[in-house]
Amino acid sequence: MNHRAMNYLRHFLAVMLIAVGLAAPASAQLRVRVDEGNFKPTPIAIPDFQVTGANADLARQIVEVVRADLASTGLFDLQNPASFIQKDQTINAEPRFADWKIIRTEGLVIGAFEELPDGKVAVSFRLWDIYGGELMRINGEPGRRLTTTPENWRRIAHKIADSIYTRLTGEDPYFDTRIVYIAETGPKTERVKRLAIMDSDGANQQYLTSGRSIVLTPRFSPSAQEITYMSFEGGKPRVYLFNIETGRQELLGNFPGMTFAPRFSRDGQSVLLSQAQRGNTDIYVMNLRTRESSRLTDHPSIDTSPSMSPDGKSVVFNSDRGGSPQLYIMNTDGTQRACPSGGRDVACRITFGKGRYSTPVWSPRGDLIAFTKQEGGKFYIGVIGTDGKGERLLTEAYLDEGPDWSPNGRVIVYFREARAGASPQLWSVDLSGRNERRMVTQTDASDPAWSPLLQ
Amino acid sequence: MQTFLKVTAAAVLLATGACASKPAPVAETPPVETAPVVKEEVKVVETTPVETSTIAPGSLEDFRVNVGERVYFDLDQYRLDSDDQDILKRQAAWLASYPNVRILVAGNCDERGTREYNLALGERRANAVKEYLVSLGVSASRVDTVSYGKERPVVAGSNDQSWALNRNGWTQVVSGATS
Numbered sequence: 001m002n003h004r005a006m007n008y009l010r011h012f013l014a015v016m017l018i019a020v021g022l023a024a025p026a027s028a029q030l031r032v033r034v035d036e037g038n039f040k041p042t043p044i045a046i047p048d049f050q051v052t053g054a055n056a057d058l059a060r061q062i063v064e065v066v067r068a069d070l071a072s073t074g075l076f077d078l079q080n081p082a083s084f085i086q087k088d089q090t091i092n093a094e095p096r097f098a099d100w101k102i103i104r105t106e107g108l109v110i111g112a113f114e115e116l117p118d119g120k121v122a123v124s125f126r127l128w129d130i131y132g133g134e135l136m137r138i139n140g141e142p143g144r145r146l147t148t149t150p151e152n153w154r155r156i157a158h159k160i161a162d163s164i165y166t167r168l169t170g171e172d173p174y175f176d177t178r179i180v181y182i183a184e185t186g187p188k189t190e191r192v193k194r195l196a197i198m199d200s201d202g203a204n205q206q207y208l209t210s211g212r213s214i215v216l217t218p219r220f221s222p223s224a225q226e227i228t229y230m231s232f233e234g235g236k237p238r239v240y241l242f243n244i245e246t247g248r249q250e251l252l253g254n255f256p257g258m259t260f261a262p263r264f265s266r267d268g269q270s271v272l273l274s275q276a277q278r279g280n281t282d283i284y285v286m287n288l289r290t291r292e293s294s295r296l297t298d299h300p301s302i303d304t305s306p307s308m309s310p311d312g313k314s315v316v317f318n319s320d321r322g323g324s325p326q327l328y329i330m331n332t333d334g335t336q337r338a339c340p341s342g343g344r345d346v347a348c349r350i351t352f353g354k355g356r357y358s359t360p361v362w363s364p365r366g367d368l369i370a371f372t373k374q375e376g377g378k379f380y381i382g383v384i385g386t387d388g389k390g391e392r393l394l395t396e397a398y399l400d401e402g403p404d405w406s407p408n409g410r411v412i413v414y415f416r417e418a419r420a421g422a423s424p425q426l427w428s429v430d431l432s433g434r435n436e437r438r439m440v441t442q443t444d445a446s447d448p449a450w451s452p453l454l455q
Numbered sequence: 456m457q458t459f460l461k462v463t464a465a466a467v468l469l470a471t472g473a474c475a476s477k478p479a480p481v482a483e484t485p486p487v488e489t490a491p492v493v494k495e496e497v498k499v500v501e502t503t504p505v506e507t508s509t510i511a512p513g514s515l516e517d518f519r520v521n522v523g524e525r526v527y528f529d530l531d532q533y534r535l536d537s538d539d540q541d542i543l544k545r546q547a548a549w550l551a552s553y554p555n556v557r558i559l560v561a562g563n564c565d566e567r568g569t570r571e572y573n574l575a576l577g578e579r580r581a582n583a584v585k586e587y588l589v590s591l592g593v594s595a596s597r598v599d600t601v602s603y604g605k606e607r608p609v610v611a612g613s614n615d616q617s618w619a620l621n622r623n624g625w626t627q628v629v630s631g632a633t634s
Contacts, residue, residue, distance in 0.1 A: 188611035214606055216570060230574075235559075236601055237574060258578060258602060261571040274575065276602065279533075279582030281575035302575040318572060324531075325572050358569040372569050398613075401569050420613035447570070 029136060030107055030129040032075050032168045034410065035432060041077040042168070044070065044107035045100065047084055049123065050091060053115025058150060062123060062157045063111065069161035069175045069201060073411075074435030076168075079105060091124055091143070100130045107136075109164060122147040123156050127167055138167050154203055155454070162453075172408035175200055178451040179413065180218040180227050181426060183207060184444040193446075195229060195242065200406075200450075202440050208242060209249075217261060217402075217447050218242075222268040224451040228252065230260045239273045253286050253293055261304045266312045272296070274304040283317055285332075296334065297347070307362045307369075308332065309386075316360040316369050316386075319347070327351045327360045327371060329386065340387040350388035359402050362386075365409035368431075372401045372414075381414050381429065394433040398422065404449045413439070415446040513553045513633035518626075522549045525609075526584060528622040531568070533579040535587055539624075543584065546626055547591035555631035560584045562602045563609070563625060565618035570604060577602030584624040599629070 032042045046067050051059045070076045086099040091112040100108055111125035126143035127136040138144055144163055146156045155176060162173030183196040195208040195215050209215055209231075216237075218229035227242040237258040241250045253259065257277030264271055270287045281302045286293040297303040301321035308315050314337075316329045328347040331337050339348030351357040355375030362369055363383075373380040373393065379400045382393040399417035406413070406428075413428045424446040426439040439448075510516045518524065523546070526539035535543065550556055562577030562584075581600035589595050608621040 189608055191606065193606075216606070232603075232606075258574075260574045274571070276575055276578035279579045279586070281578065302572065302579070304575050305569075305571045318569075320572075325569075356568075358572050374568070399566070 029132045029134065030168060031170065034075060034169050034171060034430075039432075039434065041075055042106050043077045043079055043104050044109070044164075044168075045079045045081075045084060045103070045105040046070075046109040046111070047081055047087075047089060049111035049113040049125075051113050053113070053121075055113075055115055055121070055150070058121065058153055059113035059123075062113065062153055062160075065154055065157035065201065065203075066109070066111075066161045066164070069158060070165060072201065072437065073165065074430060074437075075165075076107075079103060091126055094135075095128055095130070097128075097130050097133050105130050107164075107168060109160075111160070116147070119149070120147050121150050121153065121156070123160060125160055125163075127164055136167055138163055154199060158200070171410050173453060174406040174408045174411065174450075176454050177407060178220075178224065178454070179426075179439070179448050180208075180220060180451070181415075181441065181448040182216060182218065182446045183441065184424060184446060185211075195227070196441070196443075196445070197227075197244070198441070205442050208244075208247070219263045219404075219449045220451045221264045222266065222452055224454055226264075227449075228262040228264060228271050228273075230262065239271065241271075253291065255284075255293070259284075261306070263307055266308050266310055272306040272308065272315065274306070283315070296330070296332070299347075305359050307360050309362050310364055310366045314362075314386075316350075316362055317347075318358045318360060321347075322349060325356045325358045327357045327369065327384070340389070350384065350386070351391075352388065353391055361403055361405060363405050363409045364407055368409075370403040370405060370412050372403065381412060383412075383431070392433065394429050394431075395427070395436060399424070400427075402447055406450050407452045413448045413450055415448060511633055513556075515628050515632050518546075518549060518628050518632065522546055524627065525623040525625050527619060528580055528624070530565075530618075530622070531576070533562075533576065533583045535583055540587065543587050544591060547588050547593050550588070550593050550597065553631065553633070557597050557599070557629045557631055559599045559601060559627045559629050560588075561607070561625040561627065562600070563607055563621055563623050564603075564605045565621045566605050566608065566613065567618060568605065570606075574602050574604035577604045580622075580624050584626065 049059045049063050067078045071078045083103050086096050089095050089110050091110050095108055108128040108130055109125055114122045124145040129136050146159055148156050158176040161175045166173050177200045178197055180197045183194045184191055186192045192211040193214045194211040198205040213231050213233040215229055215231045218227045225244055230237055231240050237260045239252045239259040239262040241252055255275050257275045259273050259275050262271050262273040270285050272285050274281050275284055280300055281304050283296040283303050283306045284293045285296055299321055301319050303317055303319045305318040306315050313332055314329055315332055318325055319328050327350050329350055330347040336344045336346055339345050355373050357371050357373050359372045360369045368383045370383050373382050378396055380393040381395040381400045381403045384391040397416045398419045400414055403412045403414045410431055411428050415424045416427045417424050423444040426445045426448045429436045523542040526542050560581045562581030564573035564577050581602055585598045585600050610617045610620050
């Protein structure tokens, strides 16, 4: 390369860098702040999609699910389509920003629905920043196009909503997920409890077990293909695996005592569970490949409800070794660790507030632990730092129990009996404590667990 | 108050036991904190108690009515007090008279605890009953245990009286009784 060419290249690179530098302020576009103290939902507009083909109903159903997903976060104010001034927007044209500013829209989603010759359907969409006056690129592309079979239309809707949510908030997606829970029917003294599953928005509810035996406390595997849960099948509480695709149920392990409180390890290679024997409950870990189990805790107190940290190195659990149920953290390999309250121990207590703490669940982000707290005749769902600092209570009721995290660590699902004698229902709350919402189920419901993002 | 509750609870359950193989289902009543205990008793009792004399010795009814199936625990405890020990002594004596009988002891908890902790606590309670029976000479091989945690309340109410009834160790005859 000669000298002139080098100079040209340098000049070209400099221009490129300037261009990148100039682009930076422009990328300070519409951003929805999820943790703002003085919170106001951001107005966004999602007009009905343009339709190519005959199935306008399906197009409308998809757009309604996208709107509902985004509205359910509490972060967005989904504007009423009747108020829209521009009606002729198309996916490839710039919207008339002035028309949208009049109704104070900040974000605009324009979509197009097509029926393809092979029977599949496709949805394309673009996201516009109205006050910035520009297209918001998604993963570097001007927009996204998603294709699937018509039966699978809800997943397209959830994926669109996930893209928009992630682009506007910077948070990881969570709509294209499922929730497994326990469906409850019958009188309290003769309760029937069945394993049930539904989409994250409550659609497609299905029952996975017959109700012949009481089942409790389901949890997803990291692949979202398997569920581990406890069943009284055969009269004794034992931990089982359930394969969602095949419907196959399998007793896990051959423990002499009763087993319960199962959760998958973060890599999905093992299951942590509790075994109770001769009046003592300890935590074990079973390797799913070798089917060998080893003991994690060995203490005469009750040790249960284990939850592994995202890096797999630590386990938070519930123990009454200090006289009442409290939360403790240990190293997965059983070695001593430096405790936040000082000293070294194999298990460090992290809760010291008034009341009883149980059902700890480590956030997928790693920084927080969600728990159930019981104090003064009330139950609370709260979060605390892994160092035992910064406890915050998010909810309060006669009974609020059993939190689990959305895969992005932003939303907590739990179950609630609103007052004495009320039946249990599923609820969710944002990590900020805002946006407590009931999740509608066909029956009474408890023990919810959130799947990872579907593949 | 605790003893009064327990005695009442035992009376309620003995009366119930006379006509059902497990606690009769009780209709959900609105939770009235001040409701007198007798009110629940009235609801549970469905027939006049069977006269002791009509019960065959060694039968399931004999065990339920004349011995007593349940012991009651204090809040978050698994300790057996003297009332409980009296019932378990009767159970042990009865089991000594009928050596073919096998039993299942279930540990139960009230609804004011979390599910998994209560499964562990119920197992502690069932084991406490088993260990006491074994200390009185009952062979451990005749006694199985299970915990129902808070999944099998005896009564449906959400008040102190109901919770006291639901914190129990329940001895059921599994096999070997005379009919």
